[in-house]
Amino acid sequence: MSADAAPVLASLSAAGAPRARHVAIIMDGNGRWATERSWPRLVGHRRGAERVKQIVRACPDLGVNWLTLYAFSTENWKRSTEEVLGLMGIFARYIQREAAAMSAEGVRMRFIGGRERLDPKLQALMAGIEARTAANTRLNLTVAINYGGRDELTRAAARLASRIAQGEITAPSEADLADCLDTAGQPDPDLVIRTSGEHRTSNFLPFQAAYSEYEFTPVLWPDFSPAHLAEILDRTSQRQRRFGAA
Template structure:
């Protein structure tokens, strides 16, 4: 297959600035091969590395990944602990590379429930990469859209009570979300054939385009992403104007 970055040669093609992905299908990918589910999660983390490196060349400036939802705590203790270990290992192993490649890494979600060591690693890489601008990588861990909206409403109510805000607006509310300062996603992708949005960025994705693909996340390549970006460029985004 041709180099996906070659598609950028046509400067007239509309490209999404911000792509958000629901990374689904790791466990099924592993089970289909007769392997433990955690093998699929580890392979999924390797896929993240490839997509992060590919995004700048594909014209994507912001990438937001749904890694662990507020509902994922219902999974087995073994799987949850394994996932947390994978997150920590990714941060430790990729910190130097992300910093060198100009990637700014941030996290959204209620991190207070996470292991203290993981929280320290998250804060550390956020601080280390804060000045980078080539790609803005946001990872949602212990994230749920309804939970985020609830927490944002509490923050806004506190600001109103302190007299910092009067007659609050939509912009005031958005400033209290985990994603304050981030552009809304232009495109939301979900892998694995499921067609639910699963409580992911419900406020921010109100006008996003959606793409659902049958491909399981461990098999989702930069070439798959490039093809979806091509289809995005054919969409007529009117935002209610016609």
Template structure:
């Protein structure tokens, strides 16, 4: 449960917070005989389109899974290429996001990231901090278990300092990377895989899930609108009758 708890959402209501596991970039490129990085570049272009579509679809919070703690296992060439794509995305989109009212934040451990990338991330976070039309969170070097370990360490330090007596879920949530963000109402995974892949395990405890066969570079705003329509038909009881 995050610090800002999402309200119960009934039928015909858009999810306030959508989280997306953007899977299938490499396969999309391979199917066409292209290098995997071509797929990742197309995937970055798709993010831009989805970001622009969200406010009109009633989505105020969007979290995308860009690079997991496990993705370091990929080839050096692919990892370096991905980091370059992240840097270029931030540099090229900074002005547009600032002008369009998008607030950009990052979650995940930054220690292993290149210093220049870390500086760019901090700069655009500060620059867009006052925006509120869409809250975009990008998970880079993020893993849910890693986040929980880091959050538990922070919580233990607060307990040791006497700041907290009997810790609650809210106390732990306040120590997560997502502190202050509402929990996701809907988690979408593209490409046909049906795993959650260590993505927001604490925050998505009560989220609805949608798994689609569509590869991420092919996932258009129309696809998103269709998924949101299906979400509106779901009855979310949060443990109630």
């Protein structure tokens, strides 16, 4: 168990409150963290990748079975070429360096978002780690790369229309659309966290998070520790989720 998470986890267990099982995180603030220190933005992204490893390892001990991370949006291509290429390199190195650890620790890794724009070598690494960890069940880690909620819904609508045209579906339902999303077969997030103090959802999981709880924290992602996550899990467990019933 993470040393940072241990004391807060103990209080959660003692309280007996239900905690979020699926947490989705908008990892914001890497560039700002670096800029505040007069460092290149990529230094912040590298520090953010280190933080991902810590949060991933802490999740099972905190009762989180599903973790979805927003790593790169469809709009992030607007950033400088240097930053985009640097980010893609960080993604590739993360997959290469963490593959063995994920396999050993029971983490299943999957990706959502359009892959066609990504470098073929990165696509191969993504497919490789998905296959290598497919049987793992301790933690389901989903990483959104070149992901945008509206883009996902557009692609899902096209898939649904194709199935209707082929006669597979006659009266399309909400569940049929969900089955056409990148996240098909995965539970909706109970809790969405955004770091860095921004208060917007940035096109992240608009369909899946329709009834999620939201938490916005001023902590920049490179500073977001397992203890911060445990505290948020504790606090949000006190909320009553009614799903429109009351």
